Amino acid sequence: xxxxxxxxxxxxxxxxxxxxxxxxxPRIQNxxxxxxxxxxxxxxxxxxxxxxxxxxxxxxxxxTTVPFLSFAIRLDSLASFFVLTISLAGLATSVFxxxxxxKFYGRVSLGALGSLFNGFLLSMTLVIxxxxxxxxxxxxxxxxxxxxxxxxxxxxKADVRYAGLxxxxxxxxxxxxxxxxxxxxxxxxxxxxxxxxxxxEHPLPEGMRTLAFLMALIGFGxxxxxxxxxxxxxxxxxxxxxxxxxxxxGVMIKTAVxxxxxxxxxxxxxxxxxxxxxxxxVIGAASALLGVMYALMEHDLKSLLAYHSVENIGIILLGxxxxxxxxxxxxxxxxxxxxxxxxxxxxxxxMFKALLFLGAGSLLYATHTxxxxxxxxLLRRMPWTGAFFLIGAVSISALPPTNGFVSEWLVFQSLFxxxxxxxxxxxxxxxLAAAVLALTGALALACFAKAFGISFLALxxxxxxxxxxxxxxxxxxxxxxxxxICAALGLGxxxxxxxLDRVVAPLAGVAIEGKVLAMDGWxxxxxxxxxxxxxxxxxxxxxxxxTMLGLGCAVAFGGRVNTRRYxxxxxxxxxTPRMEYTATGFVxxxxxxxxxxxxxxVKLETEFLKESRYFAKRRHFEFHIEPIFQKYLYDxxxxxxxxxxxxxxxxxxxxxxxxLTYIFVTLIALLLLAV
Amino acid sequence: xxxxxxxxxxxxxxxxxxxxxxxxxxxxVKARFQLRRGAPVLQPYxxxxxxxxxxPVISTTTSWIFIATPYIVFASTLTAGLLVPTFxxxxxxxxxxxxxxxxxxxxxxxxxLILAGLDxxxxxxxxxxxxxAIVASLTExxxxxxxxxxxxxxxxxxxxxVVHKTALLEGIVTxxxxxxxxxxxxxxxxxxxxxxxxxxxPATHLELTMIHEGMVLEYSGRYLALIEWAAxxxxxxxxxxIANVFAPWGIATTVAPAAMGIGLAVYVVKIAVLAVxxxxxxxxxxxxxxxxxxxxxxxxxxxxxLGLLFFYILRS
Numbered sequence: 001x002x003x004x005x006x007x008x009x010x011x012x013x014x015x016x017x018x019x020x021x022x023x024x025x026p027r028i029q030n031x032x033x034x035x036x037x038x039x040x041x042x043x044x045x046x047x048x049x050x051x052x053x054x055x056x057x058x059x060x061x062x063x064t065t066v067p068f069l070s071f072a073i074r075l076d077s078l079a080s081f082f083v084l085t086i087s088l089a090g091l092a093t094s095v096f097x098x099x100x101x102x103k104f105y106g107r108v109s110l111g112a113l114g115s116l117f118n119g120f121l122l123s124m125t126l127v128i129x130x131x132x133x134x135x136x137x138x139x140x141x142x143x144x145x146x147x148x149x150x151x152x153x154x155x156x157k158a159d160v161r162y163a164g165l166x167x168x169x170x171x172x173x174x175x176x177x178x179x180x181x182x183x184x185x186x187x188x189x190x191x192x193x194x195x196x197x198x199x200x201e202h203p204l205p206e207g208m209r210t211l212a213f214l215m216a217l218i219g220f221g222x223x224x225x226x227x228x229x230x231x232x233x234x235x236x237x238x239x240x241x242x243x244x245x246x247x248x249x250g251v252m253i254k255t256a257v258x259x260x261x262x263x264x265x266x267x268x269x270x271x272x273x274x275x276x277x278x279x280x281x282v283i284g285a286a287s288a289l290l291g292v293m294y295a296l297m298e299h300d301l302k303s304l305l306a307y308h309s310v311e312n313i314g315i316i317l318l319g320x321x322x323x324x325x326x327x328x329x330x331x332x333x334x335x336x337x338x339x340x341x342x343x344x345x346x347x348x349x350x351m352f353k354a355l356l357f358l359g360a361g362s363l364l365y366a367t368h369t370x371x372x373x374x375x376x377x378l379l380r381r382m383p384w385t386g387a388f389f390l391i392g393a394v395s396i397s398a399l400p401p402t403n404g405f406v407s408e409w410l411v412f413q414s415l416f417x418x419x420x421x422x423x424x425x426x427x428x429x430x431x432l433a434a435a436v437l438a439l440t441g442a443l444a445l446a447c448f449a450k451a452f453g454i455s456f457l458a459l460x461x462x463x464x465x466x467x468x469x470x471x472x473x474x475x476x477x478x479x480x481x482x483x484x485i486c487a488a489l490g491l492g493x494x495x496x497x498x499x500l501d502r503v504v505a506p507l508a509g510v511a512i513e514g515k516v517l518a519m520d521g522w523x524x525x526x527x528x529x530x531x532x533x534x535x536x537x538x539x540x541x542x543x544x545x546x547t548m549l550g551l552g553c554a555v556a557f558g559g560r561v562n563t564r565r566y567x568x569x570x571x572x573x574x575x576t577p578r579m580e581y582t583a584t585g586f587v588x589x590x591x592x593x594x595x596x597x598x599x600x601x602v603k604l605e606t607e608f609l610k611e612s613r614y615f616a617k618r619r620h621f622e623f624h625i626e627p628i629f630q631k632y633l634y635d636x637x638x639x640x641x642x643x644x645x646x647x648x649x650x651x652x653x654x655x656x657x658x659x660l661t662y663i664f665v666t667l668i669a670l671l672l673l674a675v
Numbered sequence: 676x677x678x679x680x681x682x683x684x685x686x687x688x689x690x691x692x693x694x695x696x697x698x699x700x701x702x703x704v705k706a707r708f709q710l711r712r713g714a715p716v717l718q719p720y721x722x723x724x725x726x727x728x729x730x731p732v733i734s735t736t737t738s739w740i741f742i743a744t745p746y747i748v749f750a751s752t753l754t755a756g757l758l759v760p761t762f763x764x765x766x767x768x769x770x771x772x773x774x775x776x777x778x779x780x781x782x783x784x785x786x787x788l789i790l791a792g793l794d795x796x797x798x799x800x801x802x803x804x805x806x807x808a809i810v811a812s813l814t815e816x817x818x819x820x821x822x823x824x825x826x827x828x829x830x831x832x833x834x835x836x837v838v839h840k841t842a843l844l845e846g847i848v849t850x851x852x853x854x855x856x857x858x859x860x861x862x863x864x865x866x867x868x869x870x871x872x873x874x875x876x877p878a879t880h881l882e883l884t885m886i887h888e889g890m891v892l893e894y895s896g897r898y899l900a901l902i903e904w905a906a907x908x909x910x911x912x913x914x915x916x917i918a919n920v921f922a923p924w925g926i927a928t929t930v931a932p933a934a935m936g937i938g939l940a941v942y943v944v945k946i947a948v949l950a951v952x953x954x955x956x957x958x959x960x961x962x963x964x965x966x967x968x969x970x971x972x973x974x975x976x977x978x979x980x981l982g983l984l985f986f987y988i989l990r991s
Contacts, residue, residue, distance in 0.1 A: 581801020
């Protein structure tokens, strides 16, 4: 264990240090940075797997002279799972980055980009491993700062700077709430060690527990991108270079999921009233639905993917929220099932979202644009990227037999099992959450049919797309890794569920492996095979066999027929890309049906020919949707703070004497207070 | 094992054989209502055979998605069909997936059909795809809730178990109102999912109205044959689902040959009755405007929710 940890630290630190030794040698810097990152994340994969398989938590710590701070590391099953997730994504992105960053040669310092990449991966891993509140906060802040620097890689663009600033402010508001959470625990335990958080000297009173719950929810929720704290995410994640976006959307937001589970189930011991779980459930449902709704309206491929992260965090929280509700009613087995579903979706989302972001990065690399309306016909020009993106799209749309389907199926099952709860309100609310999840899933399908269909199919819509070429081998390799993992996670619940059970068992207090797997592990069957069952390997086999049957039918009934290729009927004139359905057109019915949410404003200007109003010379069409949260929540807040700051300006006259008086008065006041 | 394989093969064969018949039956009913004689009931078989032999024309703008889609749609619909009890409640494949898997297997086919609609680059295909996306999205919540209401009454989400228990009246709540609500909701969902009037009209190629036909407009030859067959299969699967979940009587609950024989006969009668009722509905109602479809699906959702509420109120 310590060897692996050493290898991991050494790898990332070398990747952090050595690229800076070769200024202006981008090729060497690239190789060093991403080579070391790949090595270190390889060590991370082994470390995570070993940690998952070992029954005991493994700890190591180094004391410091700073009070309350110790570099304590603890690798239990929950941490191992997240280390494994981060390292898998890290490995794939490192391989991908080797090819991808070549486009930055000469524009951006590769030393900085490579070092920051390593530092970012290292800080995320340490967030998971930290066993001391102080240490956690340091690496958490490091993670936020490094990701901020990565977001503003292309800082010459104004919108990137805006995205960076927005992220910077939001993440620090989040950190403030996290500090409050930890201070609540510190006040009870007298130490920043997580062990003291777990078993404080004086048990936390009810009010303090609730405070910790809410503060952690806001603090970590900001990072996770839950509604309504998600507003920064669709700006910041797409602004970063694509391999960084993959890490931010795929795994960085998962560190917040980790922290929430750590606090609620570990520090607070899984003892909470039902309404905590209900709040998480409602937030999960809202995030899932609103995330996908806003994603549908996006035509910037990377922003679309970023909004889907909000959606998927929502799905994960549906699992965790249901788990908390079950836990509060003492239904530990169901709680374990719901948590398992949430964690399964966590690793699934990390993999397919990273895959999709790498795919979007490949499109950006090949076409130099993120606007979907300028893509088209790319499947024939970039067959590999297209195939990988399709795998990602099918997985995120939760279609059988992919991994996304398995975890969403498990979430559905845990929501359906709500009839065991002895409360009629919750009995109705959990199935309603399932209905929301069904709507979310269907809209996600529509959204990815749009994303794939408009980008990869039909005719190219711009010269960029017409001249696109397949991306270099290393980028394809990076995507292959993730595509293979996605397939394995979909077809192999027989391996994944026992591993996840090791993570969940200490949290819920009961192991359920035997209750989730049936038929020698070939089928998932919560709680028994009579109630429900699913076997993705069998479904996959059936799909393959029946496809063969379809081919057989075609041959048996039709014999050998030569296919004729001819151009699409364009109503008498040649088909051009301008006749194709656009992404905007595709979602128009959805926009209209949900116009109450979107509040769309459409501007149509037509310039007619002088001779007749029957002939339009030029048309200009524009549509916007109302950013409700920004308009009704954030803008008033910002206005409030700026007016407050304006008023407070009066006492800051800039005179040194005045300030000295303030200090004196404060001192006197404090002394009086002390007496 | 051998018995399971025989059952799988039988069920596949029955589904494949019955589905063109249902399509023909509905067309015949509609023709008679319109005072036409109509084509023979067996006409769809001849159509399929003819289409398989025809030379397919494929657009030069398309990719491999266009050619793969008919096979994927055919396979996913048939896989879904194997999860649904038809003439026997001992569905051998029921362990492979419950009713949620069924919903998502249909979604798999829909996903690829939407892609294929976009692939040829014509505006008709895109129009069909775009409309299919919204209709499919709005049916899903109603479908999920009605399924849940049924699952609650039988204490299972496995179709085989639901049907088996209902057929033997084991552990079924005696009051039928949750069942009736769920039935109405699922029937509306079935009309929407299989592209029937009042949601879509399978008999039209008018660009103002078509949804499913718009998506598959560019298909010809064997590819069209597979798509048409799959559409018939989807209809058959939905009718089997409704028939057996809400009226499982007569279905074979054992593997005895006599019970199987009776089950098969009863099954064909049941889905034929449902097909006739769909034909009648198609004649009695006009197709709804696309943006009124939301209201219909909203009604289905509310019905399913009421079914759920009734179940809990009756229980407590």
